[in-house]
Amino acid sequence: MTRAVTIIGLLLTILIGAGTYWVSHEVERLEKRYADIQSDILAEQETIHVLQAEWSYLNNPERIERLSQQYLSLAQIDILQMASIDDLPENADQHLYRLDKFGEAVAFLPLPRARPGDLMYDEAADAMIIDAPSVAATAGGTQ
Amino acid sequence: MSFMRFSYWLRGDRPELGPDQRERLAIETARNRIFITGAMFIVGFTWITYGLVDASVLRQGNEPAVASGTDARELKTERADIVDRNGILLATDLPTNSLYADARVVKDPVESADMLLTALPDLDRDTLIRHLSSRKAFVWIRRNLTPEQQYEVNSLGVPGLNFQREERRVYPHGRLFSHVLGFTDIDNNGIAGAEREFDNELRINNGPLQLSVDTRVQYALEEEVESAMETYSAVGAAGLVMDVYTGEVIAMTSLPNFDPHRPGQAPADARFNRSTLGVYEMGSVFKLFNTAIALETGSANLNSVFDATEPLRVARFSIRDYHAENRWLTVPEILVHSSNIGSARMAMAFGGATQQKYLKKLGMLDKPEIELPEVGGPLVPNPWREINTMTIAFGHGIAVTPLQVVNGISTISNGGIHRPSTILKQDGAPAGERVFSRETSDLMRRLMRLVVTEGSGKNAEVAGYFLGGKTGTSEKLVNGRYVKNARMSTFVAAFPMQDPKYVVLVTLDEPKGTKKTYGFATAGWVSAPAVGKVVTRIAPLLGIEPANAKAPEIEQALQIELRKGERKLASF
Numbered sequence: 001m002t003r004a005v006t007i008i009g010l011l012l013t014i015l016i017g018a019g020t021y022w023v024s025h026e027v028e029r030l031e032k033r034y035a036d037i038q039s040d041i042l043a044e045q046e047t048i049h050v051l052q053a054e055w056s057y058l059n060n061p062e063r064i065e066r067l068s069q070q071y072l073s074l075a076q077i078d079i080l081q082m083a084s085i086d087d088l089p090e091n092a093d094q095h096l097y098r099l100d101k102f103g104e105a106v107a108f109l110p111l112p113r114a115r116p117g118d119l120m121y122d123e124a125a126d127a128m129i130i131d132a133p134s135v136a137a138t139a140g141g142t143q
Numbered sequence: 144m145s146f147m148r149f150s151y152w153l154r155g156d157r158p159e160l161g162p163d164q165r166e167r168l169a170i171e172t173a174r175n176r177i178f179i180t181g182a183m184f185i186v187g188f189t190w191i192t193y194g195l196v197d198a199s200v201l202r203q204g205n206e207p208a209v210a211s212g213t214d215a216r217e218l219k220t221e222r223a224d225i226v227d228r229n230g231i232l233l234a235t236d237l238p239t240n241s242l243y244a245d246a247r248v249v250k251d252p253v254e255s256a257d258m259l260l261t262a263l264p265d266l267d268r269d270t271l272i273r274h275l276s277s278r279k280a281f282v283w284i285r286r287n288l289t290p291e292q293q294y295e296v297n298s299l300g301v302p303g304l305n306f307q308r309e310e311r312r313v314y315p316h317g318r319l320f321s322h323v324l325g326f327t328d329i330d331n332n333g334i335a336g337a338e339r340e341f342d343n344e345l346r347i348n349n350g351p352l353q354l355s356v357d358t359r360v361q362y363a364l365e366e367e368v369e370s371a372m373e374t375y376s377a378v379g380a381a382g383l384v385m386d387v388y389t390g391e392v393i394a395m396t397s398l399p400n401f402d403p404h405r406p407g408q409a410p411a412d413a414r415f416n417r418s419t420l421g422v423y424e425m426g427s428v429f430k431l432f433n434t435a436i437a438l439e440t441g442s443a444n445l446n447s448v449f450d451a452t453e454p455l456r457v458a459r460f461s462i463r464d465y466h467a468e469n470r471w472l473t474v475p476e477i478l479v480h481s482s483n484i485g486s487a488r489m490a491m492a493f494g495g496a497t498q499q500k501y502l503k504k505l506g507m508l509d510k511p512e513i514e515l516p517e518v519g520g521p522l523v524p525n526p527w528r529e530i531n532t533m534t535i536a537f538g539h540g541i542a543v544t545p546l547q548v549v550n551g552i553s554t555i556s557n558g559g560i561h562r563p564s565t566i567l568k569q570d571g572a573p574a575g576e577r578v579f580s581r582e583t584s585d586l587m588r589r590l591m592r593l594v595v596t597e598g599s600g601k602n603a604e605v606a607g608y609f610l611g612g613k614t615g616t617s618e619k620l621v622n623g624r625y626v627k628n629a630r631m632s633t634f635v636a637a638f639p640m641q642d643p644k645y646v647v648l649v650t651l652d653e654p655k656g657t658k659k660t661y662g663f664a665t666a667g668w669v670s671a672p673a674v675g676k677v678v679t680r681i682a683p684l685l686g687i688e689p690a691n692a693k694a695p696e697i698e699q700a701l702q703i704e705l706r707k708g709e710r711k712l713a714s715f
Binding site: 042045046049050052053054055056057059060061062065076077079080082084 | 218220231232233235237238313315316317319358359362363605606607608679680683688689
């Protein structure tokens, strides 16, 4: 009895000792890893910081303008090229198709509006006033 | 005797009993003691075990699920970043390496210097040798090396040369914000502009400092102002864009500008902020303030007529009109024809004290309110005589900064509320002080629009954005004398006039007329078109929709009658 207790005690002591050692070692290892990750994070943060500065530099409006002139055939939007969604007729859905003389639906092709560049400013300003064509006028009709 | 008894009692011994009994008693006592000691140990160990289990196995309620290191470091630069209103980086600290020498370790100064010159050829040989032979523990050789330079110096392997990690202020947009941001010295101390004004905040570094400026607007403004300056061969120029409701400066430029990375190489003129530090006589732009005061005090209404039939003579001065009409003019006509005589008479109607009171409220008589160290105090007449009242009515005899004019025009057009100018992004409109009534502001909007549709600001017109403003041309004062043909041409405009959102100002310093302007260098010819171009470019960026001129609500908001002024007996 006494011997069994002693042996069990001895085993437990060894077990706990080894366990404690292992845990302590593991903690040390994790701490080292943690410190490594910390310094990696710091290095990454620094890289991000430098990249942010570069991103801002690359976004310099002067550069963007130069690149846009070089690669895009786009010019500054003229005021008369802008229209708001409110300028569109309310019942726009009904204009998507019409029935032709055989009673078949065909795509509705509205007459193109005069392009802003085709008109003088005051004419174009007039053209911006859109009188929505009434449904009655377009429903049966040809354009 | 009594001591002996106590001693027996303490031991549990009882000498009066027989030996057998004493023995049994002693064993029993010993057992009890072992039991008690054992129990105490058990309690102790249980307690420790509980503590151990509690600390390692059980989970506390407030314990975080993931361990957080107390030494979690975060990259913190010496100075905080500066960003624009959309979060675009305007100024930041980047790590660099600087080269220094420990002269005590340097073996052969001359040979080391020659070796070093192969990597950094622009260093001065004599200075370098002197530094390397100084036997000091620390001598700067070159600050902020590029990575290649660092590599080259490093590969030389000269003993005694070391690198010091430093941070250097970098402005990704270069010159674009030079006058707003200012610059720092080599030790990263802010010494001009926002860098200086917010030096402490930037050092504490609680996240980036957000300014009210918008990079895109700034670029559009700077480009247009620069092109106007080149076209008309002006010596300098200033441009400003302000939000009328918050007093935020959306863009601010002063040309010529400088490279904030090398401020020392720029001439003093380039480092001079014409928008906030330069004070100028603004000329006819002041007629707007004058008219607003007259309308506000009730000393004139839109139908009042003023005698502009002949030049006004006061003491030895004579006030003339540039575009003389030589007749009686109504208030709208005085603005449209930019009549000095009419404005002076209007000012006489409300008097010098009222003029001072309102100009004070508009902030024209104090230093401009803005978070920049470069602010110029206005030049104000002292004493304020009658003649001063008359000349100030059309913007002469008082010199203010362009920023103050923009702020004043914001006050007139935003419904009459004065708010200090700011370069910090605001969260909504800050509290302001009412200077003009809503009605006065509404009339002024119509009058400003009229100047662009009918008057001297025609060249600024941009279809769809309804600019309204005023031109101002004044001869430059040099050493107290007016110089002919050296002008300041200013155009200031708010848009869209039916509901003003922004004020734009362009001032050209000494513009010269070109063939295209028929030799004129007045504001209507040189500054007004520049403002028009700026508005065309920035309005879409600022989210202002072009409106239809025929829209009834706009016609109603801007309608004003330009009636010809006649001398009527009834007005006397």
